[in-house]
Amino acid sequence: MNIPADLLYTKDHEWIKVLDDGTTALVGITDFAQSELGDIVFVETKPVGTELSEHDVFGTVEAVKTVADLFAPVDGVIVEVNEALDAAEVVNSSPYEDGWMVKVSLKDASQFDALMSAAEYSEMVGE
Amino acid sequence: MPFIANTDDDRRSMLQAIGVGSFEELIPDIPSEFCLKEALSLFPSMSEMEVASLLDRLASANRTSPDYVSFIGGGAYDHYIPAALKTIVSRSEFYTAYTPYQAEVSQGTLQAIYEYQSMICRLYGMSVANASLYDGATAMAEAVSMAMNVTGRSTVLVAGKIHPNTSAVLKTFIEAGGKASVVQNVLTDGVCDIAALESRMSDQIAAVIVQQPNFYGCLEDVEAIGALARSHGALFIVSADPVSLGLLNAPGRYGADIAVGEGQPLGSALNFGGPYLGIFAVAEKYVRKIPGRLVGMTKDRDGEDGFILTLQTREQHIRREKATSNICTNQALNALQAVVYLSLMGKDGLCQVAEHCLQKAHYLADKIADLPGYSLRFAGPFFREFVVNTPVDASVVVNTMMEKGFFAGYDLGIHDDSGLLIAVTEKRSRAEMDSFVENLGAIS
Numbered sequence: 001m002n003i004p005a006d007l008l009y010t011k012d013h014e015w016i017k018v019l020d021d022g023t024t025a026l027v028g029i030t031d032f033a034q035s036e037l038g039d040i041v042f043v044e045t046k047p048v049g050t051e052l053s054e055h056d057v058f059g060t061v062e063a064v065k066t067v068a069d070l071f072a073p074v075d076g077v078i079v080e081v082n083e084a085l086d087a088a089e090v091v092n093s094s095p096y097e098d099g100w101m102v103k104v105s106l107k108d109a110s111q112f113d114a115l116m117s118a119a120e121y122s123e124m125v126g127e
Numbered sequence: 128m129p130f131i132a133n134t135d136d137d138r139r140s141m142l143q144a145i146g147v148g149s150f151e152e153l154i155p156d157i158p159s160e161f162c163l164k165e166a167l168s169l170f171p172s173m174s175e176m177e178v179a180s181l182l183d184r185l186a187s188a189n190r191t192s193p194d195y196v197s198f199i200g201g202g203a204y205d206h207y208i209p210a211a212l213k214t215i216v217s218r219s220e221f222y223t224a225y226t227p228y229q230a231e232v233s234q235g236t237l238q239a240i241y242e243y244q245s246m247i248c249r250l251y252g253m254s255v256a257n258a259s260l261y262d263g264a265t266a267m268a269e270a271v272s273m274a275m276n277v278t279g280r281s282t283v284l285v286a287g288k289i290h291p292n293t294s295a296v297l298k299t300f301i302e303a304g305g306k307a308s309v310v311q312n313v314l315t316d317g318v319c320d321i322a323a324l325e326s327r328m329s330d331q332i333a334a335v336i337v338q339q340p341n342f343y344g345c346l347e348d349v350e351a352i353g354a355l356a357r358s359h360g361a362l363f364i365v366s367a368d369p370v371s372l373g374l375l376n377a378p379g380r381y382g383a384d385i386a387v388g389e390g391q392p393l394g395s396a397l398n399f400g401g402p403y404l405g406i407f408a409v410a411e412k413y414v415r416k417i418p419g420r421l422v423g424m425t426k427d428r429d430g431e432d433g434f435i436l437t438l439q440t441r442e443q444h445i446r447r448e449k450a451t452s453n454i455c456t457n458q459a460l461n462a463l464q465a466v467v468y469l470s471l472m473g474k475d476g477l478c479q480v481a482e483h484c485l486q487k488a489h490y491l492a493d494k495i496a497d498l499p500g501y502s503l504r505f506a507g508p509f510f511r512e513f514v515v516n517t518p519v520d521a522s523v524v525v526n527t528m529m530e531k532g533f534f535a536g537y538d539l540g541i542h543d544d545s546g547l548l549i550a551v552t553e554k555r556s557r558a559e560m561d562s563f564v565e566n567l568g569a570i571s
Contacts, residue, residue, distance in 0.1 A: 044415070062415075063440075065439075066445060067449075
């Protein structure tokens with residue numbers, strides 16, 4: 001199971017990566033989540049400009065036999081949506097790189113303290 | 128346990144086993160004023176032979192379209208149903224309530240539904256059709272519900288005259304649920320007043336609905352109505368009669384986002400009002416928003432075509448409260464009748480049926496308009512149905528003509544309206560129509 005050390009994680013299996021500018025971050029779902037869902041066929045996210053509070057649903061990810069909600073790890077505003085997800089299977093093949101879902105403008109860096117480190121997430125999923 | 132009614136002793140012992148004295152103790156929440164106080168007034172018990180005889184007697188009191196020459200339309204039409212249709216759909220493989228969830232044992236049923244979806248797409252000029260819904264009115268209600276979900280808006284405008292029963296279903300599904308309001312448009316000469324519609328358009332309109340041909344049989348200016356809907360970001364919902372599409376432009380070709388229709392004219396008998404067939408089709412971008420089930424085609428591992436219920440994650444049994452709709456049922460046998468009907472008729476056959484309806488309806492309308500005391504209520508173009516002003520109340524015409532062997536039409540007085548709505552299908556011969564006119568002329 002791939003759980004990169006430089007990301008933060010939620011108990012709902014999203015990851016967040018703060019970008020170099022320190023004010024925006026990428027959000028996606030973990031390698032564990034994509035493998036549990038199976039073949040992902042569709043990803044739908046709220047549009048650019050949507051304001052999110054922590055744990056708001058910002059979209060859905062659909063696999064052949066199920067569909068799961070996507071939860072915002074922190075407060076923020078969606079500033080970009082990954083156009084590459086028109087080919088949704090990229091989430092299966094590259095959950096942390098090409099399969100990112102939304103870029104958010106961050107509001108409150110203190111919220112990161114509540115998120116899990118790679119080690120903590122790894123423990124949660126039993127790795 | 129044998130499959131027989133339980134006796135008083137059985138009931139007593141069951142109540143005793145669960146520790147209550149009477150059945151009523153189990154249902155104390157039902158207010159007593161709603162409970163029946165006296166015994167039901169039933170027939171005395173009868174033998175099977177006596178029951179069969181009674182039912183025969185009751186059934187023979189019905190007067191149905193084969194007994195009379197029928198000019199009734201208003202959403203249900205007396206079209207010819209090819210003899211082969213009944214034989215094909217009566218095959219035991221099809222004649223079952225079994226739902227085709229298990230693809231491995233349901234390929235025939237699934238393929239039939241897939242073919243139905245494909246034919247509806249071609250007929251309506253749309254990209255995706257579902258496996259069908261209950262009837263045309265509920266298909267319209269689902270279309271409105273979908274439009275509200277897509278746009279996030281909650282007012283729906285009706286352009287022109289839709290069937291009053293459809294309006295009633297919209298009231299039940301949409302307005303009574305507090306989800307949206309449905310605003311009726313004003314009419315000019317039986318069709319939508321485009322200027323009035325334009326004055327009501329705003330950025331709060333989820334959808335504009337039009338029926339083509341409309342309830343009066345008149346043809347609406349669907350291009351203009353669609354353009355108005357689009358210019359305000361509203362979805363354009365068209366309810367089109369499937370037979371009319373043998374001649375008229377398909378909804379997808381003039382920009383419908385959702386096309387619905389009552390599929391009864393495609394090989395379903397009149398059936399005393401149902402079961403009928405709800406046609407529902409959308410533009411491709413809405414494939415994940417549609418209600419109901421969908422059959423897709425794929426290849427199996429040997430490269431053979433295979434059919435399967437697909438995109439089920441939209442459906443209530445997987446998404447539960449987040450489903451696009453709570454409809455998980457389709458009208459499979461009626462959809463099968465439609466696909467068999469369309470297959471037997473072919474493209475040219477359907478066009479011929481439509482042509483006959485058009486020509487015969489105009490022949491009859493001209494004849495009736497020449498009768499003293501009768502006139503056509505609207506001047507505009509119509510397809511197979513038209514409204515006639517009658518010299519006496521339409522209900523009197525209907526009753527009088529019944530004595531002469533005719534179902535004269537649909538009395539609009541039922542809907543606080545006036546006039547007689549007359550439909551002419553390909554089944555009506557010139558002799559029947561001439562005799563009808565002669566008999567109508569005798570009423571004054």
